[in-house]
Amino acid sequence: MRNKLKTILAHSPKQISKVVSKIRPELQYDLFYYDMKKSDGLTSSQIDELQDKKLKAMIVHCSKHVPYYKKLFNDLNLKPHKFRSKEDLELLPIMDRSDVIKNSKYLISKKNLGSKPIIRYSSGTTGNSLKFVSGQTERLFEAARIRKQADMAGIDIRKGHYRLGLHLGDKIQKHDVARKTIFFNTKFLATKSSIYVNSMINKKYKCIKGYPSHLYFLSEAINEDNSLNLGLRAAITVSENLSDSLRKRIEKKYGCQVFNHYGMTEQVTSAMECQSHGGMHIEPLHGFIEQESEILVGTTLMNFSMPLLRYKTGDKIKIIKNKCSCGRYSNRITKINGREAEFLLSKSGKIYDFFILSNMVRNNKNIIICQFIQDEPGYVLVRLKLTNNKLSKIRHNLNGIFKNDMHFIMEKTNTFGKDKFQFIISKPAQKLIK
Numbered sequence: 001m002r003n004k005l006k007t008i009l010a011h012s013p014k015q016i017s018k019v020v021s022k023i024r025p026e027l028q029y030d031l032f033y034y035d036m037k038k039s040d041g042l043t044s045s046q047i048d049e050l051q052d053k054k055l056k057a058m059i060v061h062c063s064k065h066v067p068y069y070k071k072l073f074n075d076l077n078l079k080p081h082k083f084r085s086k087e088d089l090e091l092l093p094i095m096d097r098s099d100v101i102k103n104s105k106y107l108i109s110k111k112n113l114g115s116k117p118i119i120r121y122s123s124g125t126t127g128n129s130l131k132f133v134s135g136q137t138e139r140l141f142e143a144a145r146i147r148k149q150a151d152m153a154g155i156d157i158r159k160g161h162y163r164l165g166l167h168l169g170d171k172i173q174k175h176d177v178a179r180k181t182i183f184f185n186t187k188f189l190a191t192k193s194s195i196y197v198n199s200m201i202n203k204k205y206k207c208i209k210g211y212p213s214h215l216y217f218l219s220e221a222i223n224e225d226n227s228l229n230l231g232l233r234a235a236i237t238v239s240e241n242l243s244d245s246l247r248k249r250i251e252k253k254y255g256c257q258v259f260n261h262y263g264m265t266e267q268v269t270s271a272m273e274c275q276s277h278g279g280m281h282i283e284p285l286h287g288f289i290e291q292e293s294e295i296l297v298g299t300t301l302m303n304f305s306m307p308l309l310r311y312k313t314g315d316k317i318k319i320i321k322n323k324c325s326c327g328r329y330s331n332r333i334t335k336i337n338g339r340e341a342e343f344l345l346s347k348s349g350k351i352y353d354f355f356i357l358s359n360m361v362r363n364n365k366n367i368i369i370c371q372f373i374q375d376e377p378g379y380v381l382v383r384l385k386l387t388n389n390k391l392s393k394i395r396h397n398l399n400g401i402f403k404n405d406m407h408f409i410m411e412k413t414n415t416f417g418k419d420k421f422q423f424i425i426s427k428p429a430q431k432l433i434k
């Protein structure tokens with residue numbers, strides 16, 4: 001029944017598809033998935049045409065339902081019909097992280113977001129982390145996009161995968177049977193990796209997904225004997241810069257190809273490497289990318305709940321525009337200078353990653369900026385800019401996370417250097433993964 005409906009909808013006028021997919025949300029997921037698959041076969045000019053069409057719809061939506069843009073368009077005396085193509089985006093100013101923080105509640109659409117909206121935070125490195133809201137449509141799109149981009153690596157994600165890098169408290173691993181996903185707790189990567197290797201040998205899922213640094217730590221427990229038994233076909237690397245040497249190491253240890261992925265909580269774009277490994281294809285339906293002094297500036301084409309137009313990310317990228325040997329015309333990101341691997345090593349060898357620490361920072365309202373600096377395992381200098389003089393609560397929170405496994409020196413400061421801010425600078429961590 002669902003298959004029949006899918007086929008009918010894929011060939012129906014857009015209005016009919018819209019009405020039916022509202023009644024049956026899972027069909028909206030199917031439509032997103034098929035639209036993205038179809039976009040793989042488009043030429044450059046067809047992609048431009050499709051993105052222009054989607055952009056016009058987004059601009060109309062913003063002008064009607066999003067208070068921040070309503071006011072902006074009014075102030076600039078801009079009418080939605082002035083936007084005919086992506087080039088017209090230049091009529092709008094570029095926005096950055098501080099603009100989003102300042103205006104976050106006005107950037108949320110007033111239009112009904114469907115079932116209960118989900119609030120997510122970007123990986124905050126200061127007390128001011130970005131808050132993002134997504135409704136049902138965005139969640140369905142995201143699920144469809146994850147499936148489509150895994151297809152590009154030759155993986156049917158619905159058949160199961162392993163995921164590294166989500167906070168699980170003190171659980172070593174968690175099996176989500178419905179989603180066929182086994183989550184490995186990154187905190188134990190340096191001490192309990194053999195448990196994860198055994199899980200992989202028993203389960204034989206074809207795909208593992210995680211930060212390059214986490215995959216590195218897990219690879220320490222993989223030797224020649226068990227490498228052959230893992231049965232992996234793809235390692236999808238996310239969220240951190242991936243060096244050539246680390247890619248080679250992951251390929252060798254896990255016995256599979258590496259596919260790099262680029263994405264962000266802000267949902268302005270995403271990109272995935274294909275089987276030709278010549279860069280990451282920018283997903284045409286997800287967002288449109290411009291560059292300002294090589295820095296990625298993205299405009300969402302599908303996040304209607306909290307749309308960001310011309311959002312400057314801070315990531316330096318290189319784009320190539322010719323046809324890929326895989327047959328796709330979509331532009332590719334070939335080089336990215338984004339986030340370095342950021343984690344701390346404790347006295348007992350445990351790994352504490354970015355998210356565990358940024359959660360702590362976000363939940364403490366006294367912290368304006370916080371930075372962790374480590375010269376040797378088990379010892380950390382915590383540099384803080386605070387709203388008051390109370391260090392005791394922060395020390396208490398840190399001891400709650402690390403128990404007695406890390407020694408802290410706290411330093412109050414107002415200066416964090418002029419270069420790009422880095423939340424965690426750990427010499428022993430960097431030395432390990434080079």
Ligand SMILES: [Zn+2]
Nearest residue numbers: 274276324326
């Ligand atoms: Zn390709």
